[in-house]
Structures are given as C-alpha cells and as structure tokens.
Amino acid sequence: MELDPGFKAFYAWCKANDIPVIIVSSGMAPLIRAVLSNLIGEESANEIEIIANDVTIDADGKWEIKYRHPSSGFGHDKSQSILPYRDLANPPTLFFFGDGVSDISAAKHADVLFVKVKGDGENDLAAYCNREGIKHILFEDFSKVLPVVQSVVTGEKTVTQVLGA
Known part of the structure; x- marks a missing residue:
C-alpha cells in the first residue's frame, strides 16, 4: 500500500x-493501524483515531471480524460514526x-465532502452525490485538499464558497 501523496x-x-x-473505515482497525504505522511511523499512527x-x-x-454495525452491508455504517x-x-x-x-451513508452528513477520483474511472460515490444533489469536491490526492481545508479553517472562505454554491 502507498500513502496518498500530500497526506503527510x-x-x-x-x-x-x-x-x-x-x-472512518469499513476495514479492520488493527490492520489499518499496522499499515498506517508503516507509512507514517508508529507515533503518528497512534495519534490518529480509527x-x-x-x-x-x-x-x-485465528482472526474474526467484529463488525461495528452488523446490519450494514459494510459492517460499519459510517454515518453513525460522524453523526455524534x-x-x-x-x-x-x-x-x-x-x-x-x-x-454513501456518511456523504450527506459532511459539511465538506471530498470524493477521491479513482484511476479506474469508477466512482460510485461521485455518481451517488451527483444523483442526490450532494455537493462535493473531487480530489486526486491530499496535496489538492490541504489548501481547501486551510481556507475554511482560517476563515478565508466559507463552506459554501469552497463547494462552489
């Protein structure tokens, strides 16, 4: 696995x-933590909540997955993790x-939704957002994201402005 350019x-x-x-992932926390430790170092990885x-x-x-939300098709309904x-x-x-x-379940609950452009051209999340009228920003890597986040956090731009409303 590779770290997304600009993430560090x-x-x-x-x-x-x-x-x-x-x-917030549908994967398994111990595996994510191990991969993250390899990519950004154990100290930084341990500071990031998963x-x-x-x-x-x-x-x-033997490992067995313990699903956060077993009724979800992904084992984790991400909206339930961000709604609190x-x-x-x-x-x-x-x-x-x-x-x-x-x-998809979390998409409508974000203030600013960034949708990753995938190399294979498939993008179910972007298609869903377009169909449902959910404003979002397409991004290729985190180097493109940082200036947008900075502009909102510093007050230079509003959420509405960065979403191009």
Missing part, C-alpha cells in the same frame, strides 16, 4: 492546528473524504 503534509498541518484527523470494524483473535491465532459530532454543543466543521460505496 496534510496531517502535519492538522496536527499543528489542533484539528483531529479520524479515519473508527472501524474490530477483530477478535482466538488462542489459535453534530450533537456537540459547538459542532466542528466536518470534512469527510471518501472514495466508494461504503461512504
């Missing part, structure tokens, strides 16, 4: 500005980055 700079800026980076499916490891070493932030006394601006079908 994006993460460093977020960390320097006290902006939490949370990975909301994903978990695993149980039997005495014989809406209930905070001072809800933060929610920037959400997605690339596929498993992100």
